[in-house]
Amino acid sequence: MQRQSTIAAPPGTAVSGWVLRAAATAQLAAGFAQPVFAGVYLSGDFDGLAWHVVGADLVSYLGIAQVGAAVAVWVRVRRAWPFWASLALVAGASAQYLAGMDGALWLHFPLGVALVAGIAAVFAAVWARPLPRRTKAAPDA
Amino acid sequence: MRDRSAPVSRRRMLGIGAAIGAAAAGGLALSAAWARRPAETGAELRSEVPLPQAFSVPLPIPPVLAPVASTADGDRYELVQREVDAEILPGFATRLWTYDGVFPGPTIESRRGRHTTVLHRNELPVPTVVHLHGGRTPAASDGYPTDLVLPDGWNGHGGHSMADDRAAVANLQREYGFPLDQRAAMLWYHDHRMDFTAPAIWRGLAGIHFVRDDVEDALGLPAGDRELPLMIADRAFDADGQLAYPSVDPTLTGEHGVTEPYLAGVLGDVVLVNGAPWPVHEVDTGLYRLRILNGSNARHYELEALADDGRALPLVQIGSDQGLLAAPVRHRSVPIAPAERYDLLIDFGDLPVGAEVRLANRLGTGRTADVMQFRVVRAGERTPIPETLADDLPEWDRSAAAVVRDLAFRAGRMDDGRHGWLIDGLPFDPARPDVTARLGDIEVWRLVADVHHPIHLHLVGFRILSRGGAEPLPHDAGLKDTVALRPGESAEIITRFDGYRGRYLFHCHNAEHEDMGMMANLEIV
Numbered sequence: 001m002q003r004q005s006t007i008a009a010p011p012g013t014a015v016s017g018w019v020l021r022a023a024a025t026a027q028l029a030a031g032f033a034q035p036v037f038a039g040v041y042l043s044g045d046f047d048g049l050a051w052h053v054v055g056a057d058l059v060s061y062l063g064i065a066q067v068g069a070a071v072a073v074w075v076r077v078r079r080a081w082p083f084w085a086s087l088a089l090v091a092g093a094s095a096q097y098l099a100g101m102d103g104a105l106w107l108h109f110p111l112g113v114a115l116v117a118g119i120a121a122v123f124a125a126v127w128a129r130p131l132p133r134r135t136k137a138a139p140d141a
Numbered sequence: 142m143r144d145r146s147a148p149v150s151r152r153r154m155l156g157i158g159a160a161i162g163a164a165a166a167g168g169l170a171l172s173a174a175w176a177r178r179p180a181e182t183g184a185e186l187r188s189e190v191p192l193p194q195a196f197s198v199p200l201p202i203p204p205v206l207a208p209v210a211s212t213a214d215g216d217r218y219e220l221v222q223r224e225v226d227a228e229i230l231p232g233f234a235t236r237l238w239t240y241d242g243v244f245p246g247p248t249i250e251s252r253r254g255r256h257t258t259v260l261h262r263n264e265l266p267v268p269t270v271v272h273l274h275g276g277r278t279p280a281a282s283d284g285y286p287t288d289l290v291l292p293d294g295w296n297g298h299g300g301h302s303m304a305d306d307r308a309a310v311a312n313l314q315r316e317y318g319f320p321l322d323q324r325a326a327m328l329w330y331h332d333h334r335m336d337f338t339a340p341a342i343w344r345g346l347a348g349i350h351f352v353r354d355d356v357e358d359a360l361g362l363p364a365g366d367r368e369l370p371l372m373i374a375d376r377a378f379d380a381d382g383q384l385a386y387p388s389v390d391p392t393l394t395g396e397h398g399v400t401e402p403y404l405a406g407v408l409g410d411v412v413l414v415n416g417a418p419w420p421v422h423e424v425d426t427g428l429y430r431l432r433i434l435n436g437s438n439a440r441h442y443e444l445e446a447l448a449d450d451g452r453a454l455p456l457v458q459i460g461s462d463q464g465l466l467a468a469p470v471r472h473r474s475v476p477i478a479p480a481e482r483y484d485l486l487i488d489f490g491d492l493p494v495g496a497e498v499r500l501a502n503r504l505g506t507g508r509t510a511d512v513m514q515f516r517v518v519r520a521g522e523r524t525p526i527p528e529t530l531a532d533d534l535p536e537w538d539r540s541a542a543a544v545v546r547d548l549a550f551r552a553g554r555m556d557d558g559r560h561g562w563l564i565d566g567l568p569f570d571p572a573r574p575d576v577t578a579r580l581g582d583i584e585v586w587r588l589v590a591d592v593h594h595p596i597h598l599h600l601v602g603f604r605i606l607s608r609g610g611a612e613p614l615p616h617d618a619g620l621k622d623t624v625a626l627r628p629g630e631s632a633e634i635i636t637r638f639d640g641y642r643g644r645y646l647f648h649c650h651n652a653e654h655e656d657m658g659m660m661a662n663l664e665i666v
């Protein structure tokens with residue numbers, strides 16, 4: 001499926017696109033905060049663990065919100081990749097959550113790094129180009 | 142084109158995405174293959190002699206020490222710390238450091254509140270200190286690491302790295318006094334010398350000390366041949382059948398610590414129970430009481446009892462480090478860290494005569510996955526398991542805490558720049574007060590670990606309030622004196638500092654960590 005961008009589209013980003021960008025931005029902030037909380041905790045500050053759990057909850061909720069926004073982008077902007085990318089982040093974050101609860105640090109550390117890289121990549125992708133609303137069916141194929 | 146830059150081609154985007162994905166997947170695969178799963182803190186020494194077949198050596202039971210005098214005031218014992226050659230591996234004479242010529246040392250049996258005096262005479266080549274682990278002991282007899290008993294002809298300094306003005310040094314012998322005003326429990330005594338505890342325990346300086354009381358007697362628990370003290374300890378042997386240990390200074394008189402690969406802890410590849418490798422013990426189809434101590438320096442075990450028909454027998458926990466629980470807790474397996482104890486009931490009643498039950502270690506690989514075996518050789522009597530146990534467990538409420546302390550147990554650098562293990566960023570210093578607690582105060586301690594650290598407090602027992610920010614685990618029940626923190630884990634404990642004033646300790650009971658700095662002063666005022 002080839003969706004050649006944008007000549008026929010009106011300029012600017014659709015509302016759904018802005019929601020997606022907001023979710024990705026919030027997720028970026030929460031994602032980068034997680035290793036901070038982990039470092040505070042492992043440095044001996046017991047409260048760091050509670051923050052790390054709050055951060056994990058936040059990343060999870062934001063991930064789900066981002067999937068919702070990405071569905072809207074798929075419908076309105078006719079772009080599917082934000083949906084699949086957001087879904088992959090939610091799957092990764094869920095595995096990360098379980099690995100953390102289980103104390104499986106062999107998984108938790110590298111997966112955490114990969115997740116933050118993924119969050120950063122998606123953030124860059126959704127901000128790199130406008131996500132304009134398509135009024136008519138875009139030329140598929 | 143509205144974009145000023147040329148559009149990134151779809152192929153390039155896919156390529157970048159694939160590269161990030163490949164890096165993540167490669168990292169995960171590497172971690173999965175390389176990291177120890179489950180996590181293990183320490184490095185294993187390999188024995189250089191052929192090891193005996195598992196379950197061929199009979200389980201020894203350490204002899205019970207007879208008092209040299211028993212009066213209305215209490216019991217008096219005398220022990221000699223000395224070297225012996227003992228046959229641990231069949232066909233080899235292994236040089237050991239022992240209490241009274243046996244490993245484990247002779248078992249001492251005491252009654253609650255009945256004063257026990259133990260005279261220790263040091264005939265070893267190095268200074269020693271005896272600590273009764275789990276004992277509610279006045280500071281003068283608690284075995285502070287610089288309260289050395291020097292051997293005959295010792296003319297060096299204490300051999301340890303720090304000066305300590307408060308050290309009480311004795312020549313040749315010392316009398317340790319134990320009021321034992323505490324709940325019935327299985328305690329253990331072991332060497333606690335500054336900087337050299339780990340190699341001294343490794344060479345054999347450890348023994349069991351029971352405290353009995355009326356609460357325990359009233360329950361009619363299995364006794365005599367049906368109560369088995371089991372000290373589990375791993376060791377490794379060199380090509381001559383001698384104990385292998387990677388000391389920086391094998392004479393244990395100069396530089397402390399172990400060589401670099403073993404800084405996280407020394408693990409052996411031979412599992413000893415009461416000093417015998419993978420022993421076997423004959424039982425009947427009755428109920429048995431297993432008093433298990435992990436006397437290993439660094440190895441953790443997760444014990445399960447597997448019958449030869451593949452079933453796992455339930456392990457019914459009735460007690461913890463500091464005595465009986467309020468009610469039994471049934472486990473399929475129990476994790477046990479260095480210095481922890483379990484009081485377990487195991488019922489062989491559903492097995493036929495001839496059955497074999499393997500006490501296995503789920504954390505082990507290869508031969509360390511085995512611990513010992515029970516062989517059912519005759520019919521026995523069925524005994525019911527009591528539904529309630531002790532009603533004398535202390536209950537402390539979080540809201541009553543006078544102080545809440547955060548303590549971090551982490552890797553770091555010692556003052557000399559060598560790798561060490563630190564509490565709140567500091568290596569042990571006898572001269573520095575770390576925690577000062579008021580006698581009678583209730584305190585909550587919040588402990589955070591980087592790798593496995595079994596944390597032990599002298600003088601007091603404690604309850605575990607939470608683990609990893611959540612409820613304690615089923616095996617955390619009862620009164621503890623050692624809490625096993627797993628990598629990245631934290632726990633909250635609560636205790637009341639009562640008993641005696643004076644200088645005590647808390648420390649990691651990974652014995653190598655303990656020698657390399659992970660110990661701190663606990664001053665009760």
Ligand SMILES: [Cu+2]
Pocket residue numbers: 550562593594595649650651654655659
């Ligand atoms: Cu430790």
